[in-house]
Amino acid sequence: MWQSIRKKIIFWQNPTASSQELILNRHRVYILPSKAGFVYALLLLTIFITSVNYNLNLGYALVFVLISCGWLGINFTYRNLSGIGLTASSSPAVYQGELAHFKVNLNNRSRHARYAILIGFSKTSLQVIDIAELSSHSSTLAIATRQRGWMPCPRIRIQTSFPYGLLNAWSYWNTTQKILVYPAPEQNPPPLPYSAGGSNGSELIAGNDDFSGVRNYQLGDTLKQLAWRQMARMSTTDNDVLISKHFEGGQKKICVLDFAALPAHFGVEQKLSRLCAWLLAAEKEQVSYAFKLGRLHYTQNSGEDHQLACLTALALFGHPAE
DSSP: OHHHHHHHHHHHHSOOOBSSOEEOOTTTOEEEEOHHHHHHHHHHHHHHHHHHHHTOHHHHHHHHHHHHHHHHHHHHHHHHHTTOEEEEEOOOOEETTSEEEEEEEEEEOSSSOEEEEEEESSTTSEEEEEEOTTEEEEEEEEEEOOSSEEEEOOOEEEEEOTTTSSEEEEEEEOBOOEEEEEOOOOSSOOOOOBOTTSTTSEEOOSOSSEEEEEEEOOTTOOGGGBOHHHHHHHOOSSOOOOEEEEEESOOEEEEEEEGGGSOTTSOHHHHHHHHHHHHHHHHHTTOEEEEEETTEEEEEEOSHHHHHHHHHHHHHTTSOOO
């Protein structure tokens, strides 16, 4: 028996994580008197003892009416929480030290509204929301990030004390939702490490100076290089083609971001922080860059997809494969 009780307590405090929608029911909702509820019970006991000592019939009637109100409060408080569906939405990645925002959806499929629903990661950081009948409400829960990598969503607490405030009904929810945390970019990093292709770390390649015509799309061409007017003329419903503008002359800077080339006295996190800052700087300056991190090598490229792949590699460096 004690083993069974112990298992229930463990499940109550740390329910199994799931990616499926959780419906709050009698197996997941717990209810106990609040501080006001204990004061209310003490007041009823005082009135009852006084009525017994002085044989006050009106005192008995008052006590029984107040007990009935409290008993009905149990049903109303439980009903205000029971039946709510909880689902999690995907959340964007953040940098270490920033707030991670977990998105939670609360679905009310019943025909009565839910009032004063509190949700959050701890009792001291609960948001208060109301959910209309047959509707949904999205809530964003924020928590500080302390280390890079995948950050699982902490245990979520949802509770209510509606309507009287004499009782607290609550439940815990563990979701499989997680957020990717990138390393914190270094503040005031040194200039980008340009390769030795030219005197300034640049190469004389097709630049953006003199327009000379159009050509077929090549891997690595940016959206700015696409010849939209020509594509609109040549594209058909059966055959869409990609055409890029071709320029002659000019210079395009390239650089290599290599983890092994950083100073040996740097720690791992310091190296990752610098690489992260350089990645952001390279994209801001529209510089093509190669990326090397341990056995992982990315050829020279630029753009959002290339940056995302490099940042993900930095975030998961040294972590077990997911």
